Amino acid sequence: MNWRDKLSRFMYGRYGQDQFSRFLLLVGLVILVISMFVRIPGLSLLVLLLLGYVYFRMLSRNVTARYAENQKYLELKARFLGLFGKNGHRAQRQGDNMIFRCPKCSQKIRIPCGKGMVEITCPKCRTKFRKRT
Ligand SMILES: [Zn+2]
Structure with a gap:
């Protein structure tokens, strides 16, 4: 071995x-x-x-x-x-969507605006985080 x-x-x-x-x-x-x-x-x-x-x-x-x-x-x-x-936590607006970044792997995630508090699951690393849209 x-x-x-x-x-x-x-x-x-x-x-x-x-x-x-x-x-x-x-x-x-x-x-x-x-x-x-x-x-x-x-x-x-x-x-x-x-x-x-x-x-x-x-x-x-x-x-x-x-x-x-x-x-x-x-x-x-x-x-x-x-x-x-400069955390990338702040959402960017893009049309009717908000762009969030996963706090763990920085994957960009698009969420529709005006949904209130939502729980977002990162499609890449499955990290869950809550955001206001
Ligand atoms: Zn992630």
Whole structure:
């Protein structure tokens, strides 16, 4: 058995990587770069903790909990980006339709105007989100 098989067997049933993990890794990287220029005690420990947490999430067997964390992260991210008005969450009008973007995969979704609050299911990744039309 080669290492690839071993790895996939090891990873079987485990959560693996998601957007939240990638975000945490990015944060860790940024802190690492900062710590190269500014000496702040405990910063490397923070990076270590962060990496430890990322690996804990990747190797976790509690997929449901990790998935919920990731959803929460995506929601917060969408809200955060919304503050700057470039989130793609804001609808574009196109004739009698509104164009929304899926918060997860950015797929464009066309919804007729004037339907009030609707629950939209992304045709690509099946993410559900609510929008006012
Ligand atoms: Zn989607």
